[in-house]
Amino acid sequence: MAPWEYIKRAIKKTREGWRHWRTFREIDAGHRYQARYHLHQRRTRRGLVSRYWKPMSLLCGPILIIAGFVFLLTPGPSYIIIAIGLWLLAGEFLLLARVFDKIGAQLGKFWQGVTDLWRSSHVTVKVMIVCALAILLVYAVYSLFAG
Numbered sequence: 001m002a003p004w005e006y007i008k009r010a011i012k013k014t015r016e017g018w019r020h021w022r023t024f025r026e027i028d029a030g031h032r033y034q035a036r037y038h039l040h041q042r043r044t045r046r047g048l049v050s051r052y053w054k055p056m057s058l059l060c061g062p063i064l065i066i067a068g069f070v071f072l073l074t075p076g077p078s079y080i081i082i083a084i085g086l087w088l089l090a091g092e093f094l095l096l097a098r099v100f101d102k103i104g105a106q107l108g109k110f111w112q113g114v115t116d117l118w119r120s121s122h123v124t125v126k127v128m129i130v131c132a133l134a135i136l137l138v139y140a141v142y143s144l145f146a147g
Helices: 003-026 032-045 053-073 078-090 094-120 123-145
Strands: none
Touching: 003 032, 032 078, 032 094, 053 078, 078 094
16 A cells, blocks of 8 residues: 555544544533443444454553543643543443543533632632642642652
8 A cells, every 4th residue: 555545544534533522522521421432332333443442442541541640730631631541441331431421520510610619709819719729739849859
């Protein structure tokens, strides 16, 4: 196969993956992972999924989830890494997909409450919260490196 064909196939797969990600993101928070599971199972039955996908999902999913939690302490796309790890596992297990949907919905409600509270807070309260978080961060860094 010519190199040009590999490039065309890679571009096609990238576009397909991006389309799946957009669809996943647009589904309501309480149904995302179950929809991912059913889509993956349909594609598997049609023979559109490689036979190496399941072992890769079972290996890479937990690794990505752990890495995402490690990277929460650093600036960057840690939440996306966690979501991709969960997405990989949810394609293989319906029970996990249901659990992830419930957790995701609860976290979404909690985060919405936090953002609503933040928006309605007075500037003085916001400054106090930011200062308290900065002091906690400095203390945590100091306690890690002061040994």
